[in-house]
Amino acid sequence: MTGLRLAVFDVDGTLIDSQDFIVEAMNRAFGAMGVSLPSRDEVLSIVGLSLHDAIQRLVPALSGSEVAEASEKYKDMFIKLRAEKGGEATAPLYPGARAALEHLHTRDEVLLGVATGKARRGLDHAYDAHDLRHFFVTSQTADNHPSKPHPSMLRAALAETGAEAAQAVMIGDTSFDMEMGRAAGFRTIGVTWGYHPRDSLIAAGADLLIDSFADVIPALDDLWRTA
The missing domain is CATH 1.10.150 (DNA polymerase; domain 1)
Incomplete structure (x- = not known):
């Protein structure tokens, strides 16, 4: 451990x-x-x-x-x-996203990462537009990996951070995120404000569903506590 x-x-x-x-x-x-x-x-x-x-x-x-x-x-x-x-910059952060990232970033035992279907160039633009880059210690994009739900991106995130799958959580809005997380041995949190409906997230195996960023930290702590 x-x-x-x-x-x-x-x-x-x-x-x-x-x-x-x-x-x-x-x-x-x-x-x-x-x-x-x-x-x-x-x-x-x-x-x-x-x-x-x-x-x-x-x-x-x-x-x-x-x-x-x-x-x-x-x-x-x-x-x-x-x-x-x-x-x-005209595509807004969801309400509460920055506050949640800032809180998690202050916790020494917590490492943050990204796994996205965006190309590296698109992710770099998003990072720069919203000043997000400093939050994340690992950033996995579609340039170097098979498409979600293949677990390649999450396996690379584990390798780069030294974390173990048992203490790792994937947070996303699509069934692809949930399926990828499960395939990599991660716990999964489905967010309901995104692009796939609740039923799809549940069917894909989400461990928890949350309705706002205010719920992210309690949900993560719950999954980490029971891992």
Whole structure:
């Protein structure tokens, strides 16, 4: 036992409410290709997956080359939106997110991490826009790992921090986060303010569900105490 406790957060839909950016960039990308635009709910249902897997799941009829084209167009459209609208700074942190991170950051035994379907470039923009980088000792992105729910990102977080899975918790808003956490041997907290409904989080094996960031610290302490 190392005595370390690790809390790993998803980003989009958990820490940051970036849904407007994601939906608009996706719709612009499909519009540029002449592909029927998916609904807002359909787009939000795939947030958290790596971009290739997200587009493939969103429009299964696309060929491999079309998925690759849509991925590139999405990246281009997101960059254009960032320039037009001021970037990730206009996608707000959820209420209470900063206070929770600040509190956890003061606890010597607690290490914080991120596991996100964002690319490293997108995560860096989010970190800089909201001054978040200093909170996290490990940051895992889609660039170097298989898509969620594969546990690769969480296994890398354990290796980088020296924490043990028994004392680690994944916090996220999607079934992919819950499934990834379980596959890595983590406990899991599903947040209900994000992009997947409560039933999906429960079905994916969430150990706890919480309705606000005020509940994050009590939920973590509860899971760590009973680990």
